[in-house]
Amino acid sequence: MSERGPYRIAVVGAGPSGLYAVAALLKSQVPVSIDVFDRLPTPYGLVRFGVAPDHAKMKTVIDTLRKPFEVPDVEYFGNVTIEPGFGAQHLREHYHAVVYATGSQRDRDLAIEGEELSTGAVRFVNWYNGHPDAAQADFDLRGEQVAIIGGGNVALDLARVLLKDPDQLGRTDIPDRVLERLRSSSVREVNIFIRRGPAEVKFTPVELGQIGELADVDVFLHNADLPRSAAGSELDRRVKRNLEHFEEWSGREPGGKPRSVHFWFHTRPVEISGSARPEAIVVEQQPATGHSEQDAGRAAGRNPRSIPAQLVIRAIGYDARPVPGLPFDPASGTVPNRDGRVVDRTEIVQGSYVTGWIKRGPTGIIGTNRSCAAETVAAVLADLDSLPAPRLPSRNDLRAALAARAARRTDWQDWLVLDEHERGLGRSRGAERVKIPDLPSILAVLD
Ligand code: NAP
Numbered sequence: 001m002s003e004r005g006p007y008r009i010a011v012v013g014a015g016p017s018g019l020y021a022v023a024a025l026l027k028s029q030v031p032v033s034i035d036v037f038d039r040l041p042t043p044y045g046l047v048r049f050g051v052a053p054d055h056a057k058m059k060t061v062i063d064t065l066r067k068p069f070e071v072p073d074v075e076y077f078g079n080v081t082i083e084p085g086f087g088a089q090h091l092r093e094h095y096h097a098v099v100y101a102t103g104s105q106r107d108r109d110l111a112i113e114g115e116e117l118s119t120g121a122v123r124f125v126n127w128y129n130g131h132p133d134a135a136q137a138d139f140d141l142r143g144e145q146v147a148i149i150g151g152g153n154v155a156l157d158l159a160r161v162l163l164k165d166p167d168q169l170g171r172t173d174i175p176d177r178v179l180e181r182l183r184s185s186s187v188r189e190v191n192i193f194i195r196r197g198p199a200e201v202k203f204t205p206v207e208l209g210q211i212g213e214l215a216d217v218d219v220f221l222h223n224a225d226l227p228r229s230a231a232g233s234e235l236d237r238r239v240k241r242n243l244e245h246f247e248e249w250s251g252r253e254p255g256g257k258p259r260s261v262h263f264w265f266h267t268r269p270v271e272i273s274g275s276a277r278p279e280a281i282v283v284e285q286q287p288a289t290g291h292s293e294q295d296a297g298r299a300a301g302r303n304p305r306s307i308p309a310q311l312v313i314r315a316i317g318y319d320a321r322p323v324p325g326l327p328f329d330p331a332s333g334t335v336p337n338r339d340g341r342v343v344d345r346t347e348i349v350q351g352s353y354v355t356g357w358i359k360r361g362p363t364g365i366i367g368t369n370r371s372c373a374a375e376t377v378a379a380v381l382a383d384l385d386s387l388p389a390p391r392l393p394s395r396n397d398l399r400a401a402l403a404a405r406a407a408r409r410t411d412w413q414d415w416l417v418l419d420e421h422e423r424g425l426g427r428s429r430g431a432e433r434v435k436i437p438d439l440p441s442i443l444a445v446l447d
Contacts, residue, residue: 006031006073007384010095012082012323014038015045016061016366017356018101020373022068028381033073035095035395039081040132041410041442042418043069045103047366048435049131052157053172054164056432061366069412075395078410079439080402088325092351093391094398097380099353100326100342101373104318104333104362110149114272118312121154128161128182130175130437138177140277141185143310147281149269150315151194152202158313159190160210163217163259173426173433190261191307195268195286198224198246204365205241211261212249218260219249223267223285226250270304272312280306318362326352334361340376341383351387353380414446421445 009025011018014036025032042048044062051058068074082091082102091098107120119139126134146162148155161169166183174182194201198221201208212219226246227235235243246263254260264283271282285302322328326335327344335354336343342352355376356369364372392398402409418436425434436442 006033007096007387008032008094008390009034009380010091010098011036011101012038012091012098013045013101013103013356013358014040014043014076014078015101015103015356016047016065017103017359017369017373018045018099019043019065019068020370021099021101021355021377022074023064024374024377025380026068026071026074028377030381030384033075033395034068035075035077035398036068037077037080037082039079041079041414041439041446043076043078043415049126049129051129051366052125052161053128053169053174054160055157056172058366076410076412076415077398077402078415079407080409081407082324084324086401086405088323088352090325090401095351095390096384096387097351097353099340099355099376099380100323100335100358101354101356102320102323102358104320104357106319106321107314108317108319110269110314110316112269112271114274114278115314117272117274117278118149118314121150121158121313121315122318124158124313125154128174128178130173130178130435132437132439132442135438139181139311141181141187141311144186144188145308145310146187146190147269147278147307147309147312148190148192148315149281149313150317151192151196151200152315152317153204153207155192155194155315156203156207156211158315159192159261160214162187162190163214163261165215170429171431173422173431173435175435175437176429177437187311188259190259191264191281191309192261193264193267193269193281193283195266197265198226198243198263199235199239201242203242205238205245208242208245212245214259214261216257216259218254218257219252220254220260220262221246221250221265222262223265224250224263225265272309273306278309278312281309281312282306318357320358320362323358332361334358340372340379351383408443408447410446418442418445 009032011022022034107122127137148158170179266286267283268286269281269283272278273280284304320333329336335358337354337359340353342349353376355373422433426432
């Protein structure tokens with residue numbers, strides 16, 4: 001543990017993983033001053049831009065995440081990108097330790113014919129969540145059928161947002177232009193393609209159950225080889241509860257409702273057809289795991305069928321962008337590390353740490369980042385006394401370097417102004433807040 005100090009620490013990424021790391025550093029009582037960087041003008045990362053608009057309860061974690069900024073020794077540097085020229089090398093000159101919590105911000109590729117006609121979930125989620133990266137995005141929802149590929153919670157978020165009553169979405173923080181688009185949407189049928197069986201989906205039961213609660217939406221299951229009984233078996237609790245939902249839906253009489261969700265199990269996409277936009281998705285049956293090789297051989301490639309889709313969204317998991325100046329493993333989409341200490345081949349990169357999805361890959365719920373950050377911060381604290389002092393030790397040096405760059409840096413006071421402004425917009429729509437989805441408009445509010 002430290003004997004010197006105060007220590008200068010940078011945290012790159014103001015999402016839940018970065019802010020849990022800040023909270024853990026403060027809790028340690030070691031004298032630290034912490035600068036938190038984010039490439040976006042606003043804090044909270046995945047909570048603001050990943051959590052679906054109708055999951056308001058999940059967003060209340062913000063009440064915890066904002067607490068570090070009430071401490072004078074913590075400063076927010078928003079709209080600052082860590083990039084070549086202002087990368088890991090540069091930060092190392094200013095800080096004893098740098099904790100990277102940059103997450104996974106892009107879609108995995110599917111590598112099938114016609115993929116370019118599809119959109120990645122990141123872009124669609126960014127659009128409905130008012131992320132500045134999607135300020136120019138728009139989606140044509142005049143078609144009746146949407147295909148979603150993937151059996152994780154992001155697929156469920158997409159299906160729910162597409163099929164939920166827009167009046168209910170109007171009471172969330174969804175941007176006005178997105179709400180308008182959803183109000184005029186013609187989408188009637190969402191097909192979710194999952195390459196494995198009902199017991200192997202990545203869904204969490206609460207989120208899955210919400211699909212069955214959507215008003216005026218029938219749920220259909222295809223190729224659902226449900227185990228005879230989930231009750232009393234050795235399946236884990238999450239799987240059992242998922243299976244209970246599927247069992248209930250498989251016993252429901254279709255209600256002739258105007259909209260529907262179809263879960264296609266053991267089904268993989270092989271092609272997206274269309275010209276300027278998608279027209280259909282070609283899928284094949286995937287052999288169930290546990291089948292004998294002979295069965296698998298017979299089932300492989302079976303029953304190819306074309307299902308109309310005027311919008312195809314890939315929700316097959318996220319991938320990370322490398323951090324300039326840090327090693328990166330493209331296969332796992334992570335920065336190689338040992339308990340949060342960055343490792344280059346076999347060597348520890350002194351003073352550089354990772355936490356969150358860039359450390360362990362895009363899995364887990366928001367709370368998972370708390371224990372992940374605790375592990376990384378324990379490594380930081382153990383190392384602090386042996387780390388070299390920064391060459392440029394004052395925040396003024398950093399401010400001067402940032403002022404010389406083109407982008408206008410935002411600070412915590414700016415966020416409070418924007419926060420109040422968005423809440424004001426919310427009041428006029430009967431919502432808690434309405435997000436401003438683009439950087440120029442955000443800066444206009446601030447300036
Ligand atoms: P995910 O949970 O990893 O699910 C990805 C899905 O895509 C899996 O079903 C996977 O199948 C499938 N897939 C992967 N590659 C594929 C391919 N080439 N072809 C067809 N299918 C493929 O990822 P996610 O949905 O993006 O979620 C990311 C994380 O955020 C998860 O931890 C999730 O729980 C979390 N999240 C939570 C919430 C919430 O709590 N409400 C909301 C959104 C996201 P296999 O299983 O066969 O690999």
